[in-house]
Amino acid sequence: MSAEELDLDDLERRMKGAVSVLKTELSGLRTGRASMALLDPITVEAYGQTMPINQVGTVSVPEPRMLSIQVWDKGMVGAVEKAIRESNIGINPVTDGQLLRLPIPELNQERRQEMVKIAHSYAENAKVSVRHVRRDGMDMCKKAEKDGMSEDDVRLYNDEIQELTNKYVAEIDTMASSKEAEIMQV
Structure with missing residues (x-):
């Protein structure tokens, strides 16, 4: 060589x-502050396949302790909510029409x-x-x-x-x- x-x-x-x-x-580690990277590992069952959350809605951080997801398809809101609840990240989404709010609890x-x-x-x-x-x-x-x-x-x-x-x-x-x-x- x-x-x-x-x-x-x-x-x-x-x-x-x-x-x-x-x-x-x-x-992806949760620090008590909202970060869009928290949702990266979560996938949603959509249209017969699994997709990352950012492909079924717009993810944003409106406040330091809040994430929001504006789901594009009204029929997908339940699937996105279910995927977040089952992901074991310790966040319970609050649904408001097509908008999901994810309050980040204190650690x-x-x-x-x-x-x-x-x-x-x-x-x-x-x-x-x-x-x-x-x-x-x-x-x-x-x-x-x-x-x-x-x-x-x-x-x-x-x-x-x-x-x-x-x-x-x-x-x-x-x-x-x-x-x-x-x-x-x-």
């Missing part, structure tokens, strides 16, 4: 992927600590993913050394891979601590 085949850009792209998955997971201290644990587990999963990418890169370096790459080049690549790993692990830690602060804010 030659130096050209050790693709650091590919390793970095894979590490960025782990970080973007973490961002998505953290955005108690016990629930906040539970959310922080979940956020930390998401962060740890992302770190594990980044470390797996690092391991793959290190394996490629070992293979390249067997194929004739100099020890100095191998050491240089190993150092660059470790720097990438440290950079993304630090970014993950920063995201987790800011999410923790957001969750614990009363």
Whole structure:
């Protein structure tokens, strides 16, 4: 394996992927404030198939503790309401014609600590993913050394891979601590 085949850009792209998955997971955690990302994992049985809520109505955040969904088809209001109730996100919709209001209840201290644990587990999963990418890169370096790459080049690549790993692990830690602060804010 030659130096050209050790693709650091590919390793970095894979590490960025782990970080973007973490961002998505953290955005779905409820913090006591209304966020449209809360509804992202919820799907509605509509027209013989399952669809995300944002494809059957307009989702908005009119107040800091309120989400609203303006359902486009009057016949879909019941299905959207049922999907929200069955999603176990702890929100009970209030129906007003084709408009669903979702009041976000305050989080108690016990629930906040539970959310922080979940956020930390998401962060740890992302770190594990980044470390797996690092391991793959290190394996490629070992293979390249067997194929004739100099020890100095191998050491240089190993150092660059470790720097990438440290950079993304630090970014993950920063995201987790800011999410923790957001969750614990009363």
